[in-house]
Amino acid sequence: MDNLFSEGLTLMAFGMGFVFVFLTLLVLVTGTMSRLVTRFVPEPVAKAPKARPRPAAAGSAGNNDELVAVITAAVHKYRK
Amino acid sequence: MDNLFSEGLTLMAFGMGFVFVFLTLLVLVTGTMSRLVTRFVPEPVAKAPKARPRPAAAGSAGNNDELVAVITAAVHKYRK
């Protein structure tokens, strides 16, 4: 068994070992986090379904008004 | 007639010649291709009009469900 092959073996051993250690830790950490969150951060119940907020970097206040106008017009049309 | 002008003439002759040769070849090749395709690759008849596929690079399966949910809700509302 030459040097290259033994390098490969080492890489395999350390690699798989590390992947398992890392993901095991992740399982533990994630589980702990989920338990803490479930206990201490109750989710708001029956949150009204809100439209996707699209915060603009500047001065786009006008767009919402336009949108509202368009939707209002559409709703009126359908109600008739 | 100086050198520059003769260069211009040569460029014109070769240029136009090449453009015509190239596009003539393209006419021939395209025509042949079209005939072959028409004969050997029959087009599927009456394909159902499908929505534009938007294959995502990864894990966006959820979006469709959301869309379906939203549309369903909208339809229900209008039917009332």
Added chain:
Amino acid sequence: MDNLFSEGLTLMAFGMGFVFVFLTLLVLVTGTMSRLVTRFVPEPVAKAPKARPRPAAAGSAGNNDELVAVITAAVHKYRK
């Protein structure tokens, strides 16, 4: 009062001075422009509300037709 502080003072004096001069000029220029425009460039009255033009660089005329087809189909479906 050392050198750095006097530099700061100068910067403040010139800076605020310049900002005011600049914005005062902008007030004057803008006002003049508005008056000229209001007098000489009457706005077209009752322009029909046009859809947002999206001039494509080349041959994308087909898309609109598709859109119209899709909407027509949708409307028919709802009317039933």
Added chain:
Amino acid sequence: MDKLLDLWLASGISNISVGQFSMMIIGLGLLYLAIRKNFEPLLLVPIGFGGILANIPEAGLAFSAVENAIHFAKPEVLQQLAVTLGVSGADVHELTHAYHVSNVSTHAAASMVAQDAGYSNGMLYNFYLIAIASGAAPLIIFMGVGAMTDFGPLLANPRTLFLGAAAQFGIFATVLGAVALSSFGILDFSIQDAAAIGIIGGADGPTAIYVASLLAPQLLGAIAVAAYSYMALVPLIQPPIMRALTTAAERKISMSQLRHVSKTEKILFPLLLLILVAMLLPDAAPLLGMFCFGNLMRECGVVDRLSDTAQNALINIVTIFLGLSVGSKLSADKFLDVQTLGILVLGIVAFGIGTACGVIMAKFMNKLQGGNAINPLIGSAGVSAVPMAARVSNKLGLEANPQNFLLMHAMGPNVAGVIGSAVAAGVMIKFVG
């Protein structure tokens, strides 16, 4: 077992310094403020995350190839770098200093030595070079902001430009504050540093980043964090000042409805502004030029697809990389300094003074004209922080008089403030750049 030891020795947990740990906590804190408290999340999410990435031990994401080579300190590489940088001996601190003060060609030569030794620029360092050191990202964002800005309210009442001018006093007062701290030996700011810190008072993110990248790159992280944090805090910072400086009667003033502004006026305005900049202050040309270009694309009505892209895909892409790049400046050695505290204190002072001057200017204009044309509450909007400051004016107006909608009136000084701080930035670059 050697490899196991290697892995341990190269891991973050065995290398993390107190500074890096603290900066990670600060990064998480910024994310908390952005996500839970809605503090300018578009910038603070990438900045906070970039700050965490920049402080991952041994990863060197925020360092150049040379800095990484010096960090890992192989003797033969240090020796070569010492020769290239013209330093005798291979002391790490001496090398770092020589590298930072070296001229462009030596810098490039050192970089090649480090790359030949197998080191490369960190990911965030490359983002910083391309997005900020080139000046491109803040300018492209400013173009997008221009494409989002409606100058209608300003054109309907151009005198509100004076409110935008007055609010810039916060900038220059802060410069004075910074040099005073320096003169009294409390902190050590150069006049360039002072100018860059002052711009926080402009309440305009891209302008602050652009000026800081030119005048005081080493303070960029703290300045950007302060600028965006305080912009988010506008609804807390401004109201007490506004209430203290106005009477209830003044707050009740209702303003006459704004006249209609024609399309032609809106098209001509960015061109007039551009020409004025070209004639009076060429140093503000990149910033205000791109701003006017974005606004012209918006208003001209014939390039809507370009304007849409400038307002959406392009500004979003640039924002992601700008944020991460700013985050790369949140490394422990640069941020955890008493200077940062100074910057945070000076920044909030700048906001306060700017707000006050805007309100006072509005009252002064009413005095001058002997009328009640202007509700002084819209003066505070002159600091910019679009559209938050205008909303604050509106809210206080409604409190005083439920029929009094000041939003559109406040948009005038609000966008005037953007122009005002860009002009102030040009003056700074001209005089101390």
Added chain:
Amino acid sequence: MDKLLDLWLASGISNISVGQFSMMIIGLGLLYLAIRKNFEPLLLVPIGFGGILANIPEAGLAFSAVENAIHFAKPEVLQQLAVTLGVSGADVHELTHAYHVSNVSTHAAASMVAQDAGYSNGMLYNFYLIAIASGAAPLIIFMGVGAMTDFGPLLANPRTLFLGAAAQFGIFATVLGAVALSSFGILDFSIQDAAAIGIIGGADGPTAIYVASLLAPQLLGAIAVAAYSYMALVPLIQPPIMRALTTAAERKISMSQLRHVSKTEKILFPLLLLILVAMLLPDAAPLLGMFCFGNLMRECGVVDRLSDTAQNALINIVTIFLGLSVGSKLSADKFLDVQTLGILVLGIVAFGIGTACGVIMAKFMNKLQGGNAINPLIGSAGVSAVPMAARVSNKLGLEANPQNFLLMHAMGPNVAGVIGSAVAAGVMIKFVG
């Protein structure tokens, strides 16, 4: 008072040259044409605005670091540059010339000297380097144009490719015109210049910019402005020529409906075109390769999200920077030259000849086949200028015969013209590049 004097001495108004003032007016003129007259606004708005920015006095936005250093002419910097560039003495014109003809390594060295002295590349100069000098922007736009092009009408009637070929005669006739002007000593164009000017007759913006950037970068501004302006003028330039060369009877010819073209044909066409280019004219491979790639993305039906992006966000982003970069070439010293007038005259001649040859070719094809298969009005569409030229054909057809819709028939030669000019461009690059 020194600072006040400084501010005045550095202001635009005290430094503006007649040339810069004229170029600003020209920039405003281009904006007027784009916004009010709808002259190819997607390109002429950024080009016009970029032209104004490029001529702001003292801002140096369109100049490299070295050019800026030479402009400000500090004696010690000039001295260092003279040493680097191998020039004796520090005369400004001599330095500028030496810089422009220097080889790549000297160029880089001079740039480092200028940067060490505190000068930097102007914003527009950087945009130009990245967008145009690299060749990237025209190629990416061509990819987007490919993704927008429907070859259906061409595939339904492939002989219309001959019309696209004939219309390229305008290109080569213009080359001849340019060298003739040069031979008679009226103007001074090299064969490279002549080739780049000729491509205006291709009526294809990105192709013209790509060829000009390779063969005659100093003429790029004038060539791009001419190309886009004349494309916008197609509805004015073409009709008189078309009417003069056709009889009323010819204009009334109605063409048989185009056959249905299958998806498979549309997918195979860009691949066949690519292979033909690869086999016959590798110099056209970048241009036509990207074009075919865009078209394949459009037609293959499995990468719609890439095709959408190529047609929208990506092409829009690149168009903004391409336009500003072209504008950077509208500096007074390059544009305000009698050569520009020559280019404008030659450009319109190229359009006219191309139009005429397309129409004549159509009549010739009818003769050859002894039939009336082709309405000669669609010949003019062979110059490309997609889709304007095809619309002109349609309009004149409807005038002659209100039932005669030529639009789809004219789209064949129209897109054939795009291929034709790219092939002509390849020949130019091969022979004089």
Added chain:
Amino acid sequence: MDKLLDLWLASGISNISVGQFSMMIIGLGLLYLAIRKNFEPLLLVPIGFGGILANIPEAGLAFSAVENAIHFAKPEVLQQLAVTLGVSGADVHELTHAYHVSNVSTHAAASMVAQDAGYSNGMLYNFYLIAIASGAAPLIIFMGVGAMTDFGPLLANPRTLFLGAAAQFGIFATVLGAVALSSFGILDFSIQDAAAIGIIGGADGPTAIYVASLLAPQLLGAIAVAAYSYMALVPLIQPPIMRALTTAAERKISMSQLRHVSKTEKILFPLLLLILVAMLLPDAAPLLGMFCFGNLMRECGVVDRLSDTAQNALINIVTIFLGLSVGSKLSADKFLDVQTLGILVLGIVAFGIGTACGVIMAKFMNKLQGGNAINPLIGSAGVSAVPMAARVSNKLGLEANPQNFLLMHAMGPNVAGVIGSAVAAGVMIKFVG
């Protein structure tokens, strides 16, 4: 007639080599698979097209300026290059070799010589430099993938992370296979090559490209093609292995419904993952950092416009250039090698072993807990190949039990596989990079 001869001598048809011809056929084959067989078209369309472009004779699109100069072999240019590269004589192969092994500064000097002689980098070579050599494109795509990934199913059942870990055995087994082939003298792979080939088994395109660009750039073309082809073949490769390793009873196991996962958990998960990476494996920080950043943008709910752009415009733009850049590595001299065959064989072995290990791990976990909590069919999804592998699990589950929907359960190991391979990539970079 000289020009006619020139044109012929420079044409593709008179210069094409057998290798280039073969590679064009392979490029067309990839396009066929992508378009007709729907093999990962988003990547294979650009890769296949780029492969054709890269093999156009005489166009040199995939070559650097120096490689182009060497190809055209003008004696005086070769002479200058020989001096710069420190080679005696001007033998073409010797020059090419010296160029490829030269250090960074010599490389830059040679590039300047070639540019001075009029040669320039090919278009695809430039794309490669910017997109891949800089590391940017795979990282930006990974950010987009993060923004598209829903960790809900994983958080509901975190133990599925073990399945994602087990499936990475395919990676390391393949590394062993590659070094074995090398040890037996069958092929010649270094340990770096072996590591890069192994990552194919990670079934994750951007990770494979990122690792290959760092460890074995000369194999990048073959590795990327293998990775994406096999990801497309997942529905063919996996089912037989899955059936062979499971009993019908096991395949019928129905899993309990996943619990609801709160928004807060989803926001905290990418941050926890980032901190774990920072503490344990800084070498994985660029990949997993960008991935977590994308996911945080998705989940935090306050930067939806950035998240949208990361998932659409930005990832699409980068995908186009990444694909073309990968295609540039499909040049005949690099791809047509027995090594490529080795890579293709090893790649499919990697997939197979990964699939098997995932399934076996699932059975092992059931054993360990003495229950039937996990349907072993979801183990195969641990290779990643999101979301294809999860769909395969679902399909086989439905075959065994028509009421048994495994899709959401399989998404857990599926995204765990992405994390697993990125961790494996970090280990590789740490140990052999």
